[in-house]
Amino acid sequence: MTSSTPTGSTSALVDQLIKQIGQHGAISVTAYMDAVAEAYYARGRVFGRDGDFITSPEISQVFGELVGLWCVTAWQALGQPRNFHLVECGPGRGTLMADALRTVWDVAPVFARSASLHLVERSQALREEQRQNLAAYDIEWHDGLSTLPDGPVIIVANEFLDALPISQFVKTTSGWCERMVTHDGSKFEFTVNSLPSATIDETFYDAPNGSILENSEAVEQVTAEIALLCAERPGIALVIDYGHTVTDVGDTLQAVKNHTFHPALDTPGDADLTAHVDFAAVAQAARSRSASIHGPVEQGVWLKRLGAGVRETQLSEGKSDSETAVIRSSIHRLIDPEGMGSLFKVIAFGPAGCKPLSGFSTGADL
Ligand code: SAH
Numbered sequence: 001m002t003s004s005t006p007t008g009s010t011s012a013l014v015d016q017l018i019k020q021i022g023q024h025g026a027i028s029v030t031a032y033m034d035a036v037a038e039a040y041y042a043r044g045r046v047f048g049r050d051g052d053f054i055t056s057p058e059i060s061q062v063f064g065e066l067v068g069l070w071c072v073t074a075w076q077a078l079g080q081p082r083n084f085h086l087v088e089c090g091p092g093r094g095t096l097m098a099d100a101l102r103t104v105w106d107v108a109p110v111f112a113r114s115a116s117l118h119l120v121e122r123s124q125a126l127r128e129e130q131r132q133n134l135a136a137y138d139i140e141w142h143d144g145l146s147t148l149p150d151g152p153v154i155i156v157a158n159e160f161l162d163a164l165p166i167s168q169f170v171k172t173t174s175g176w177c178e179r180m181v182t183h184d185g186s187k188f189e190f191t192v193n194s195l196p197s198a199t200i201d202e203t204f205y206d207a208p209n210g211s212i213l214e215n216s217e218a219v220e221q222v223t224a225e226i227a228l229l230c231a232e233r234p235g236i237a238l239v240i241d242y243g244h245t246v247t248d249v250g251d252t253l254q255a256v257k258n259h260t261f262h263p264a265l266d267t268p269g270d271a272d273l274t275a276h277v278d279f280a281a282v283a284q285a286a287r288s289r290s291a292s293i294h295g296p297v298e299q300g301v302w303l304k305r306l307g308a309g310v311r312e313t314q315l316s317e318g319k320s321d322s323e324t325a326v327i328r329s330s331i332h333r334l335i336d337p338e339g340m341g342s343l344f345k346v347i348a349f350g351p352a353g354c355k356p357l358s359g360f361s362t363g364a365d366l
Contacts, residue, residue: 013039013269018183026180026191029253030217032268033165039269041163044125047093052272053256055159056240056299056340057096060330062315063158064099066306067238071100071154072108073358074236077350084152086115087145089222090160094119094130100156101137116140118148145225153235155226161241161282162274164218168253169197171211176200179212181265188265204249212251214275220285227291227349234351242343243277245296252276279345286349294348294360300341302359303334 017035021027045051047058056063071086078084088097097117105112117134120142121127127141142148145155168179175196182191204213226237243252255262257271264273279296286293295302312331316324333339348357356362 011039011269017181017188017268021181021183026182026193029168029179029181030165032181032188032265033253033273033275034218036268036273037163037165038122040272041123042125043269044123044129046272052258054259055092056334056344057099057158058093059333059340060327061099062308062311062331063303063334064096065103065311066303066308067096067156067158067240068100068103069107070238070306070358071156072104072111074154074238074348074350075108075111075114077355077357078152078154078234078236080110080114081152082114083116084114084154085118085148087118087120087148087153087155089120089145089155089157089226090163091119091121091130092126092159094133096156096158097130098133101134115154118142120145145222145229148229150233152233153229153237155229155235155237157226157237158240159242161216161219161222161239161277162243163272164216164222166214166216166219166253166275168251169200169213169215171204171207171209171213171249172196173209176204176213188268190265201247207249211249213249214252214278215281216275216278219277220281223282223285224289227286227289230286230291230349231289231351234354236351236354236357237349238346239282239348240299240344240346241277242340243279243345245279245345247278247280277345279347282347286347290352291349292352292354294350294354294357296345296347297360298337298342299344299346300335300337300339302346303341305359308335 013035040046048054075084091097101112117137118140119130121130122143169176170179170192172192177196178193180191180193181188200213229235230237252275253264255264255271255273262271283293308331312327315327335341348360350357
């Protein structure tokens with residue numbers, strides 16, 4: 001059993017979690033993460049220098065611009081439908097979409113005129129930020145993908161899957177048992193379910209005691225939903241997140257507050273709680289819905305293939321040395337392997353038989 005530091009917090013979320021644990025016993029990591037994510041994002045103001053963490057579109061406008069141009073190429077691959085839904089899952093402040101739409105209105109007005117904009121967002125506070133940052137556009141908000149109207153779709157999701165709840169399992173002498181969260185009267189702490197779980201892949205039966213294995217029903221379910229839309233509407237989806245391409249043991253649950261790591265069970269709802277995305281599981285979930293799979297490829301490689309270097313040169317023209325240095329360092333943070341270039345991966349789905357998509361090679365990238 002591992003413990004964390006005392007919470008000291010009396011927020012409604014803490015009270016609710018303590019009450020739930022008191023009445024029904026320890027809760028799963030999944031239930032804990034889900035409750036924390038809902039409360040955390042409901043606050044809004046979580047991104048950027050004054051928030052807890054920063055995402056690619058908030059680092060450089062080039063990210064949203066290139067995603068926007070990529071969407072135009074995806075639309076071309078779908079045969080340029082005159083009416084389609086441009087969908088973003090978990091749009092945060094709406095920055096990616098604002099940069100994407102500004103760019104495509106300039107270079108591909110027919111694409112822009114053919115699109116209706118849909119945002120999947122469950123935080124009312126972030127919906128309000130999105131409304132302000134995308135004030136020039138008509139927006140339809142959704143709680144999930146099931147309410148999207150009929151018609152072809154292009155879907156974008158950046159750092160959405162990492163926010164969805166995961167399950168964790170701990171290898172014990174009696175087998176793989178689900179990791180749970182309890183409260184000892186003064187602080188939240190991890191514990192382990194006494195009954196082994198029957199659902200662990202036998203590849204990991206020999207892992208040493210104490211090993212942690214993760215999976216995410218929520219990630220698999222939403223990926224399968226996205227892939228089904230791609231296969232049937234038809235549609236093309238772009239999913240970007242941090243994570244790994246081979247399923248393996250390891251504890252990736254992490255909390256970030258004020259841009260620094262924070263104990264995962266400390267002050268729930270005050271820090272962003274996420275987990276690495278298992279791209280092998282994501283690809284498998286998409287494959288199960290007969291979508292074509294493109295990638296995964298490292299974010300740095302993908303952005304360079306889409307012309308991040310050319311855009312850097314364009315943006316730097318006529319700028320002062322200090323402005324050029326800022327443009328350069330922000331784009332490089334997205335691309336460099338020591339920054340976000342390697343840990344972050346990009347994967348796309350399309351209908352079966354979809355032609356190769358921009359930024360992805362026809363063979364295996366990773
Ligand atoms: N894509 C944005 C924000 C990433 S943060 C960016 O790159 O800056 C995660 C986003 O997903 C937030 O907008 C959060 O409110 C949203 N989100 C998290 N869980 C969700 C869920 N279950 N349903 C809908 N939106 C969710």
